[in-house]
Amino acid sequence: MKSYIFALLTALFWGAAPILGKMGLAKLPPFLALSLRSFTISAVLLATGLLSGSFKNLSIETRSFLFIAGEGLMASLLGQLAYYYALKYSEASKVVPISSAFPLVTVALAFLFLRESLTLKKFFGTLLVILGIILIRG
Incomplete structure (x- = not known):
């Protein structure tokens, strides 16, 4: 049941996000918009991680890091940048x-x-x- 609630929340957030993105892209180039988005997310994640203690005893296997880094580059950088260009022009x-x-x-x-x-x-x-x-x- 928990997975369905999270999936529905995902649909809600991902469904509303393009509206904000389209409105933000009206006066911004896609690369700058993605940079601002990424900076904001990074700042929130860093603050949350530090305040919650999630970064204590940090030990990451190299293989896991490489897979997650690759996923981030594909989805959060290249995919999002292509998406912003598409959203800006259509x-x-x-x-x-x-x-x-x-x-x-x-x-x-x-x-x-x-x-x-x-x-x-x-x-x-x-x-x-x-x-x-x-x-x-x-």
């Missing part, structure tokens, strides 16, 4: 559904690299995502 109602098709990539890569199963439900779900992208492009 309608949020078109950009968000298309950029939200990332599960197609995740399903394929999870099958290839994580050896996750490709069930009939996942297959038809990805087909519906593709159909949704085709419909929203118009």
